[in-house]
Amino acid sequence: MGDEQNGQANINSQKPYIVSVTKRFIVMSLMTSILVAFTIGRAARIILIEGPRRALLAPHDSSAMFVRPEHSRETKTLPNPTLIEGKEVPRTLYTAKNFDTAIGASTASAYLERSVPSSAPAEKEAESFCKADENGTHQCSRNKNGNVLVQNVEKDSEEEDEEEHLPAGQHLLVDIKNVDGNFLNSEMRLAEAMVNVVNESKLTLLSYHCHKLIPMGVSCVGVLLESHISFHTWPAEGVITLDLFTCGSGELVPVLPIIDRLFAVPIEGETDENHQPQTVWTHKMRGFGDDSGYLYNDVAEFVLERGNLDYKKQIAWTQTPFQRIDIYDSIDAKTRSLLDYEKSQLNDGSYQSEHQDFFLPEREIFLDGVLQSTRLGNEAYHEALVQPAMFAHGEPKRVAIIGGGEGATLREVLKHKSVEKVTMVEIDQLMVEFCREHLPEWNSCADIEGSADWCGDDPRADMRYEDGLAWFNNRFGDNKIDSDEFKEEKFDIIIMDALDPQDNIPFADVLYTNTAFMKTLYNSLNDDGIIIMQLGEAPKLVSPAEEVSVNAKRAFVMRAFEELGFKSLHVYEEGHCHFRGPWSFSVAMKNLDANTRWYRSATEIDIAIRKNLIKTKSGAPALSSFDGSAMTTYQNPSKFVEIVYCRSDPTPQSCLNYHGKDNKISIADGRKLYDPIVDRHLRRAGGICDYVSYMSKVANFFEKLPEEITNFPCGN
Helix, strand or coil: CHHHHHHHHHHHHCCCCCCCCCHHHHHHHHHHHHHHHHHHHHHHHHHHHHHHHHHHHCCCCCCCCCCCCCCCCCCCCCCCCCCCCCCCCCCEEEEEEEEECCCCCCCCCEECCCCCCCCCCHHHHHHCCCEECCCCCEECCECCCCCECCCCCCCCHHHHHHHHCCCEEEEEEEEEECCCHHHHCCHHHHHHHHHHHHHHCCCCEEEEEEEEECCCCEEEEEEECCEEEEEEEECCCCEEEEEEEECCCCCCHHHHHHHHHHHCCCCCCCCCHHHCCEEEEEEEEEECCCCCCHHHCHHHHHHHCCCCEEEEEEEEEEECCCCEEEEEEEEECCCCCHHHHHHHCCCCCCHHHHCHHHHCCEEEEEECCEEEEECCCHHHHHHHHHHHHHHHHCCCCEEEEEECCCCHHHHHHCCECCCCEEEEECCCHHHHHHHHHHCHHHHECCCECCCCCEHHHCCCEEEECCCHHHHHHHHHCHHHHCCCCCCCCCEEEEEEECCCCCCCCHHHHHHHHCHHHHHHHHHCEEEEEEEEEEEEECCCCCCCCHHHCCCHHHHHHHHHHHHHCCCEEEEEEECCCCCCCCEEEEEEECCHHHHHHHCCCHHHHHHHHHHHECCECCCCCCCCCCCHHHHHHHCCCCHHHHHHHCCCCCCCHHHHHHCCCCCCECCCCCCCCCCHHHHHHHHCCCCHHHHHHHHHHCHHHCCCCCHHHHCCCECC
């Protein structure tokens, strides 16, 4: 008992056991644990994730480090298509080719390979932005030193991502007939052609599927990273219909020659020209993207989206520092025959081959997608722009042209004997050169005696590739015109053939909205000078007042002319320009003598044409559209112009008088210079008041004058 008590006492008397751990040991242990965990995690990632992933993306050969693992999970499939009631299941021979883009693809699939980045030199990169025309000639943008202007394709990631995800795209629909039937019934050849189209177009094919129909015909669809491509064939009829949709920024029209080359296979042994493959296509913008691009403008309405054209082809295009230029040929079955055109090219002695000019396709030029001129309307438009002012002046010697890059305005001016010098101020030299090559009909002066093959080489032509606004401001600004050192020769006529005022092109807008520029034009004219300009599409019956419409710039120009001090102002229209509708022009005169010549009779104008114009070498008439009869239609504005004018707010006084209850016309002092009411009903010869005066003089020949005559008061 005593021993137990002593032992317990000894235990109680011992100190507690204490383990001492230093801070250094704790830190080292923690760091070691983290390092071990990181090493194990990294090794697991390499073995289980990155290795198989690299094996999937790399070419599968014997040197591959990793073998594709077998996937034990159940493969998900797309829902089966549903056949609607009453339809029979068609017999088809199914062929498919799949490309893996994810780890879960089947082992029977092929693999999508990454392209190797190109290390081509800068010159090769520049070539990729030069576009070839129909003859294989490259059209490149160049600066004033002749160097190729390489397009800047760098974008920040945010812009690129936004572009790729816009809910919009381009849809190309292609129909080809007279194609070889054996080709159209071979799913292997067709699939190969489809894959080649995708590859040559720089698109990405994810998968494609083909069905060979029984007894004949093939349907194929390819899923693209950019959207899809599909087609169906009718071998017995020799027809294939194909569509290609992409949501990327790349253009689809340049893909057409590739499709034509690979799918328009001629019928074996067929030599008849009428049975060669013929391609018809349309191009549409789809979805809800930014509609400010050139593909949303006139080029879509007149060419790309039209499905009733038997023939259309992009002849050439280029991008200058100022604008994109496109030239298309097309044949509308309503006005032209494709067979006649093809026959005219055979030189077989037929009427068509002897008169090729009658059967040529329509040729149209677009600037930033906006229609500027057409082959069928070339003469009518440019003669209407130039000739009325030239004959109203009488004997113009010095003429200035602002714009007119196609060269046709210069051509019309150079037809006049009195002209000694024509100064053409065009900001875009590349456009002039481009049109010289592809629009020779517009700018050829070869038939004018004493001129040159190209109008720009005529000794009277002074070509200035400068900004028109700056050129006139630097020579005829108020600070220049009032200077004792002013020595510039003024002009008899100025013709402004710039872009349409409705188009909202920044570098051209200032020509229609800059008051100081308008003043320099006034300063640059002689005392009997005339300025003429095109003002875009003419008003329609349902058009609102111009001040509150897309024609606000046109209204600004008319007000500016009146404020500057012109003595007479006229507006007229030409309906044969082959635009969307009649085109409007304005002419402003500093001297009333020109106004008197404006109202000459048709016979007087015809005599002046024979007297004033240079003879042609061919003996053909110098003018195709303009003559005395045409001039009489220009002398007064149309009824629609009058109606739209009277919709202005406040309503012009002449409209209140003539269209009001009193039915009066007044030409009292203070009326507006531009007044269609006066132009249409009083100022012109044969106007209403002249008619009233005449009827009053011959009243004795009538038992009773009409009430509207006796009660019609005319002002003085």
